[in-house]
Amino acid sequence: MKETLQEINALREAGVIGQSAIGGAMGATFYLEPISTYDLDIFVLFESPPLILTLTPIYDFLRARGHEPEGDAVSVCGWPVQFLPAESPLLKEAVEQAVTVDFEGVPTRVMTAEHLAAIALQTGRAKDFARLVAFVESGVLAPDKLTDILVRHHLADAWSRFEAKYLTTP
Numbered sequence: 187m188k189e190t191l192q193e194i195n196a197l198r199e200a201g202v203i204g205q206s207a208i209g210g211a212m213g214a215t216f217y218l219e220p221i222s223t224y225d226l227d228i229f230v231l232f233e234s235p236p237l238i239l240t241l242t243p244i245y246d247f248l249r250a251r252g253h254e255p256e257g258d259a260v261s262v263c264g265w266p267v268q269f270l271p272a273e274s275p276l277l278k279e280a281v282e283q284a285v286t287v288d289f290e291g292v293p294t295r296v297m298t299a300e301h302l303a304a305i306a307l308q309t310g311r312a313k314d315f316a317r318l319v320a321f322v323e324s325g326v327l328a329p330d331k332l333t334d335i336l337v338r339h340h341l342a343d344a345w346s347r348f349e350a351k352y353l354t355t356p
Contacts, residue, residue: 187226188290189263193251194228195292202247203269204231207284207295209277209302214317216287217299217326225259225266229281229297232271244269276304276339300332307336307344319352 197203208216210227232239248260259266272281280301286293297305303321306314321327336342 187263187265188292190226190265190267191289191292191294193248193253193262194267195294196251197244197247200247201233202243204233205281205284205295206230207281207297209270209280209297209305211313211317213297213302214299214321216296217302218317218320218324225268226262227268227270229270229272229277231278231281239271241269241271276301276308276335279335279339280305298331299326300328300335303327303332304335304339304341307341307348308339310344315348315352318348322353 194206198206206228207213208226209229211221211223212226215221215223230244245255245260248262249255253260253262255261256266259268261267270277272278280297281295283301284295284297286295288294299321303318306317306321333342336345
């Protein structure tokens, strides 16, 4: 993983991508117990996005460094990495407010637990709701920060429904 993160940092240093941050299930492992996940989701901001967004420059850069595409991901030092444009306001904010952590000596940006929770709520799959329960039960979420994000991104009603369905005990 260390080498994979170094390659992602090299993309930023070369100006191929703008700010980026780890999200998804792998992002959650920075706050929760590790879980099995297929790939590393890197959400990316493009500093000067073209009219039609293409990830070709990312793949070309990595291919030139010996990494090969695998379906909708690219294998970077053995890890399937999926690059996802942070296009929605919530994803953009999550990348902009990501925290820098040290992973085996490599500075790595990871979305905050509150943003990961809000994104999981917005995505709304069963596995996202399970991750939300884990976030709540772990106590890592700052309630005021989460509420602010949910209100700002019009997810407060969805959170109320989630709480009623998954967090109330009979």
